[in-house]
Amino acid sequence: MIGEREKSSVKSASRGFTLLEVLLSLAIFAVALPLLSSLFSGGMKQPVIAREQAQAVFLAQELMEEILTRKWDENATPPGPTNNPGVIGIDTGETVSVRSGLDDIDDYDGLMDNPMHSADGATLTTFQTFWSQVQVNYVGSDASAPDLETFLAKNAGSEFKRVDVTVNWAGGRLTLTTVRGNF
Ligand SMILES: [Ca+2]
Ligand SMILES: [Ca+2]
Numbered sequence: 001m002i003g004e005r006e007k008s009s010v011k012s013a014s015r016g017f018t019l020l021e022v023l024l025s026l027a028i029f030a031v032a033l034p035l036l037s038s039l040f041s042g043g044m045k046q047p048v049i050a051r052e053q054a055q056a057v058f059l060a061q062e063l064m065e066e067i068l069t070r071k072w073d074e075n076a077t078p079p080g081p082t083n084n085p086g087v088i089g090i091d092t093g094e095t096v097s098v099r100s101g102l103d104d105i106d107d108y109d110g111l112m113d114n115p116m117h118s119a120d121g122a123t124l125t126t127f128q129t130f131w132s133q134v135q136v137n138y139v140g141s142d143a144s145a146p147d148l149e150t151f152l153a154k155n156a157g158s159e160f161k162r163v164d165v166t167v168n169w170a171g172g173r174l175t176l177t178t179v180r181g182n183f
Pocket of ligand 2: 074088089090105
């Protein structure tokens with residue numbers, strides 16, 4: 001009898017220990033699961049953000065390069081400067097829907113492209129979640145101008161134009177800026 005009792009108490013102690021183990025495991029898992037899932041989702045988000053930023057840089061550079069292939073001003077006869085710079089903006093007979101017809105850099109002022117198009121007018125179907133804006137102004141026309149703009153405006157009048165290309169996406173935006181002189 002004693003032997004059986006001992007056997008049975010050992011058995012139940014063994015069962016109790018197993019149950020405790022299971023409960024502890026569940027408790028640890030319950031604590032660890034949100035932590036693991038937040039680490040995992042954070043790890044997944046990071047490459048997506050980096051990829052979108054890289055794509056936005058690429059798109060902004062492409063658009064900036066397109067703009068900088070144009071002459072400095074409507075009245076300029078390239079290659080060379082003009083003594084008679086015109087007003088900022090698209091000129092008579094030009095339209096934003098015919099990009100190849102934009103022949104000077106400030107024709108791009110105010111351009112909003114959504115979805116974005118390449119220089120030849122084709123829709124950039126791979127990048128449909130991005131859209132762009134362009135601003136072109138004579139240097140010094142911006143009251144909140146940084147030091148370089150103030151310096152250039154003071155020393156060279158309206159001989160420089162500033163081009164801002166902004167590319168937007170759902171998670172952010174970035175702007176590339178170039179200053180180009182009348183030469
Ligand atoms: Ca023009
Ligand atoms: Ca123009």
